[in-house]
Amino acid sequence: MKSKIEWCPGCGNFGVLKAFRRVIERLESDGVERGRIVSVAGIGCHGRMPDYLDIPTFHTIHGRVLPLMTGIKLANPELLVSGFSGDGDALNEGMEHFVHAAKRNTDVALFLHNNQVFGLTTGQFTATTPRGKKTRTTPAGNPEWPINPALIALVSGATFIARGFAGNVSQLSDLMYGAIRHRGFAFVEILQPCITFNNTWDHYRENVYVAEPAESFDEAVKLVSDEMATGLLFRTEKQTFEETLLSSLKVPKKVVKRI
Numbered sequence: 001m002k003s004k005i006e007w008c009p010g011c012g013n014f015g016v017l018k019a020f021r022r023v024i025e026r027l028e029s030d031g032v033e034r035g036r037i038v039s040v041a042g043i044g045c046h047g048r049m050p051d052y053l054d055i056p057t058f059h060t061i062h063g064r065v066l067p068l069m070t071g072i073k074l075a076n077p078e079l080l081v082s083g084f085s086g087d088g089d090a091l092n093e094g095m096e097h098f099v100h101a102a103k104r105n106t107d108v109a110l111f112l113h114n115n116q117v118f119g120l121t122t123g124q125f126t127a128t129t130p131r132g133k134k135t136r137t138t139p140a141g142n143p144e145w146p147i148n149p150a151l152i153a154l155v156s157g158a159t160f161i162a163r164g165f166a167g168n169v170s171q172l173s174d175l176m177y178g179a180i181r182h183r184g185f186a187f188v189e190i191l192q193p194c195i196t197f198n199n200t201w202d203h204y205r206e207n208v209y210v211a212e213p214a215e216s217f218d219e220a221v222k223l224v225s226d227e228m229a230t231g232l233l234f235r236t237e238k239q240t241f242e243e244t245l246l247s248s249l250k251v252p253k254k255v256v257k258r259i
């Protein structure tokens, strides 16, 4: 684990790291060994997360966080598998994996560092960049409408949808813990300011609010569409991908036990 952190001073990623380190401590106090908490990260500024975590981690290629997470979970269902991805990594390069992991209800938790820009490559627009925003690749303003990632997760079949803010570490840590403890595909969108290429700190501080979870799918569509709503937005239960596969393969139930 590296001790020197290399993000820009003031980056929202510091809040995400702090929140996740608290999750590890909380899982340990539940009796989960560190060796069972596995995380994957893709390419982008978020991709440095594994460098700063004292647990088993993998740094994979662009857009391929979810296939690796799925493979790890299928190989050993006793592991608690989570992953970090950016808006560019998950929604530009990796969109097909995102939709299909949600559709399968794979029992993993994905944390999306949504800073609305490609930060590592110095400020190009991504799938979540607001319309009209000037970036290196949209000097006259982004001509496209942005994607709402939490809404895509919801309509694709994810069973735990939450949104946190990197400036509210306590709430974010609770949401990440809940996502890892949820049985099924859990998605946490993290509003993560990129102080260098898209400084949204003031905007989020002034506008985010904590919402109550929706009680039905239709309500959830409305709630998740409000991009300033944070908290656990929707949760439901259904059979996971691993349970479906293992039951069809007639693997003994004790193989899929969890703490």
Ligand code: SF4
Pocket (backbone or CB within 6 Å): 006, 007, 008, 010, 011, 012, 013, 045, 115, 119, 120, 193, 194, 195, 196, 197
């Ligand atoms: Fe953070 Fe943006 Fe700097 Fe990357 S470029 S480390 S996202 S502030």
